[in-house]
Amino acid sequence: AQSVTQLGSHVSVSEGALVLLRCNYSSSVPPYLFWYVQYPNQGLQLLLKYTSAATLVKGINGFEAEFKKSETSFHLTKPSAHMSDAAEYFCAVSDVYKLVFGAGTILRVKS
């Protein structure tokens, strides 16, 4: 079965600083990988999706993620954090008929 591991349950950055959220996957086949964001008291929404077309994937709100097969990683980055980025972020991998989610990383942005 496919799985993902998110390193760090909480990440704190200053406004304007680089955001780096880590995700490693375990997959026996070329994976479809996703990052979702959840704002307080809301459902999840898609940030970006990797489908093997390109290793660097750009998403909404200035986020991007790079697929590195040799490291089995799909880390999420944003060059400059904004207060509105404070949320919980989930990495996910496709399995047969469904998505498997990581435990999530809560991003705090300090002013």
Next chain:
Amino acid sequence: NAGVTQTPKFQVLKTGQSMTLQCAQDMNHNSMYWYRQDPGMGLRLIYYSASEGTTDKGEVPNGYNVSRLNKREFSLRLESAAPSQTSVYFCASSDSLTGTGELFFGEGSRLTVL
């Protein structure tokens, strides 16, 4: 365009009571899912329906049943609620039959079992 609608948004039950969470999507999606979210554990799949007329167990199906009533609706039933089922429940849908497409989520149903 409502997307995925879940009802109720909040519910408090006593141990042993039963209830049904309702979910409907208006995007003509084939696949529908029920997840539960618990702090530090991410989202865990309870049941899914890859297409109308089929349902399958996910990672944590014990204590739950589902019904894919039609293409639009997918309900989750707790027959005898337990405190361990206190959680936030999310319904989601996708136009993908293979699990590789985007999931669209409802706003969640917060359930407390006393």
